[in-house]
Amino acid sequence: MEEAEAERTWNRETIPKVLRIVSTRLPQRDLISLLLVSPWLHRTLLSYPSLWLVLDLCEMGNAGNRLVAAISLPRYHHVKQIKLEFAQDIEDKHLELLKSKCSDSLQNLESLNLNGCQKISDKGIEAITSACPILKIFTIYWNVRITDMGMEHLVKNCKHVTDLNLSGCKNISDKSLQLVAENYPKLESLNLTRCIKLTDHGLLQIVFKCSFLQSLNLYALSGFTDEAYKKISLLAHLKFLDLCGAQNLSDEGLSCMAKCANLVSLNLTWCVRVTDAGVIAIAQGCTSLEFLSLFGIIGVTDECLEALSRSCSNTITTLDVNGCIGIKRRSRDELLHLFPYLKCFKVHS
Amino acid sequence: MSSSKSNKIVKLESSDNKTFEVEEAVAVQSETLKNMVDDGCANDTIPLPNVNGKILEMVLGWCKKHVDETVTGDELNKYEADFLDLDQADLYGLLMAANFLNVKGLLDRVLQRVADMIKGKKPEEIRRIFNIKNDFTPEEEEEIRLENAWAFD
Numbered sequence: 001m002e003e004a005e006a007e008r009t010w011n012r013e014t015i016p017k018v019l020r021i022v023s024t025r026l027p028q029r030d031l032i033s034l035l036l037v038s039p040w041l042h043r044t045l046l047s048y049p050s051l052w053l054v055l056d057l058c059e060m061g062n063a064g065n066r067l068v069a070a071i072s073l074p075r076y077h078h079v080k081q082i083k084l085e086f087a088q089d090i091e092d093k094h095l096e097l098l099k100s101k102c103s104d105s106l107q108n109l110e111s112l113n114l115n116g117c118q119k120i121s122d123k124g125i126e127a128i129t130s131a132c133p134i135l136k137i138f139t140i141y142w143n144v145r146i147t148d149m150g151m152e153h154l155v156k157n158c159k160h161v162t163d164l165n166l167s168g169c170k171n172i173s174d175k176s177l178q179l180v181a182e183n184y185p186k187l188e189s190l191n192l193t194r195c196i197k198l199t200d201h202g203l204l205q206i207v208f209k210c211s212f213l214q215s216l217n218l219y220a221l222s223g224f225t226d227e228a229y230k231k232i233s234l235l236a237h238l239k240f241l242d243l244c245g246a247q248n249l250s251d252e253g254l255s256c257m258a259k260c261a262n263l264v265s266l267n268l269t270w271c272v273r274v275t276d277a278g279v280i281a282i283a284q285g286c287t288s289l290e291f292l293s294l295f296g297i298i299g300v301t302d303e304c305l306e307a308l309s310r311s312c313s314n315t316i317t318t319l320d321v322n323g324c325i326g327i328k329r330r331s332r333d334e335l336l337h338l339f340p341y342l343k344c345f346k347v348h349s
Numbered sequence: 350m351s352s353s354k355s356n357k358i359v360k361l362e363s364s365d366n367k368t369f370e371v372e373e374a375v376a377v378q379s380e381t382l383k384n385m386v387d388d389g390c391a392n393d394t395i396p397l398p399n400v401n402g403k404i405l406e407m408v409l410g411w412c413k414k415h416v417d418e419t420v421t422g423d424e425l426n427k428y429e430a431d432f433l434d435l436d437q438a439d440l441y442g443l444l445m446a447a448n449f450l451n452v453k454g455l456l457d458r459v460l461q462r463v464a465d466m467i468k469g470k471k472p473e474e475i476r477r478i479f480n481i482k483n484d485f486t487p488e489e490e491e492e493i494r495l496e497n498a499w500a501f502d
Contacts (some may be wrong), residue, residue, distance in 0.1 A: 007482065010480070010481075011481060011482050011484065014441060015479060015481055017445065018441045018444055018445065018463070019463075019467075019479075021444060021445075021448050021460065022444070022460055022463045022464050022467065024460075025460050025461065025464040026464055026467060026468070027468070028500065029500060029501065030464075030467050030468050030469070030470070032497050032500040032501075033467070033470065033471065033472055033475060034467070034472075034475065035493060035497060036472040036490070036493055036494060036497065037472045037475050037476055037481055037483075038476070038481050038482065038483060038484050038485065039484050039485055039489065040484065041481075042493065060502070061502075065499070066499035066500075067499075069496075069498075069499040070499050070500070073496060
């Protein structure tokens with residue numbers, strides 16, 4: 001009798017209590033395996049909504065069908081984050097199905113990751129965004145199908161976006177930037193890597209209207225000029241700026257950016273027109289700098305490193321001066337002498 | 350008056366009525382006890398009805414080791430590694446106690462140890478490891494398996 005009682009307590013109380021605490025450490029697959037173990041575990045775990053706020057289908061095949069099956073389950077009715085990065089077989093029709101069958105479950109969605117979901121088009125964006133009004137983070141890296149139309153749907157349906165990643169979405173034009181600027185004045189993070197259709201006109205819209213931007217990624221965009229670069233100085237909250245490949249950026253343009261006093265990370269890889277003058281201006285203005293790449297810039301000399309060392313020697317932990325043949329003293333030891341907290345010497349490969 | 354470093358003793362009583370006396374510096378490794386000390390509620394013996402004497406002694410041992418300045422980094426690592434060489438019942442008791450008393454470093458380790466026992470295992474294996482009875486009817490089990498099939502490859 002006592003043994004039966006002990007077994008009951010173990011199965012119905014102890015194990016659910018213990019494993020409920022452990023469940024916060026478990027990846028999705030293992031967490032769901034626990035649901036299949038016993039009815040007591042099943043019931044206990046389902047009674048903790050905080051365990052079911054994230055849905056992770058990254059890299060899974062047949063992801064579209066899996067997504068619909070998962071979202072149909074009551075425990076995901078308050079899902080906050082959906083991750084579909086490099087998921088395969090997910091198409092517009094799945095997102096349309098979600099909208100028609102499960103839109104109630106997406107009302108709390110704050111973060112949607114469609115990175116690498118190359119089959120999704122503007123239609124899919126229209127469907128999914130119409131179901132998640134409070135979306136804050138939207139990332140759809142490497143999708144060449146989406147156009148400005150997709151962005152029209154996004155800004156119409158989701159008024160609270162703070163993080164937008166359009167890296168590799170080559171068909172996006174200045175029109176999208178205008179839409180973003182007009183609708184997201186509180187935008188904090190914007191990634192436009194390789195969106196090659198963009199021009200100064202679009203970028204200027206952003207810098208004039210998105211004054212709370214903290215992170216701006218313009219990697220591999222060589223079409224901008226000083227006309228837009230100079231105005232980046234308006235972004236007083238900017239912490240992260242990636243200008244890799246900004247071949248038109250001059251010292252004058254870069255000097256203006258020294259007004260972004262909160263800058264922590266600056267990538268000037270292949271900014272081939274830059275010389276000491278620009279970097280010295282940055283050194284004087286951006287005294288919290290931790291990450292700096294000057295990779296491939298032949299016009300900078302030891303002088304700019306000395307200036308950087310005077311103002312940022314306490315903060316710089318990453319400095320890439322590979323290919324900077326104008327700098328004579330750039331061995332590991334020489335760099336450590338100037339920047340004692342340096343940990344990383346190579347950013348660009 | 351007194352120096353900045355308190356020599357106060359904190360008194361604790363386990364569920365099976367064993368009393369323990371520890372220095373305040375040891376006791377406050379537990380966030381729960383620290384809150385009580387900060388709120389001035391630690392002057393009398395603090396009852397801990399959900400922690401038995403054996404487990405409480407283990408937890409306090411951990412806390413003592415972590416304020417002992419004579420212990421080297423290597424010694425501490427070895428101590429922590431050996432600490433969890435326990436049978437399952439004690440392991441779970443320790444987990445519940447570390448959770449309730451909110452001893453961060455200890456809780457982290459125990460949670461990780463138990464999580465590692467579960468990772469990658471099928472439900473039947475989990476039942477075996479933790480000695481859990483399968484109270485599902487075959488129909489219930491099949492229904493739950495089907496509705497969650499999407500989560501597995």
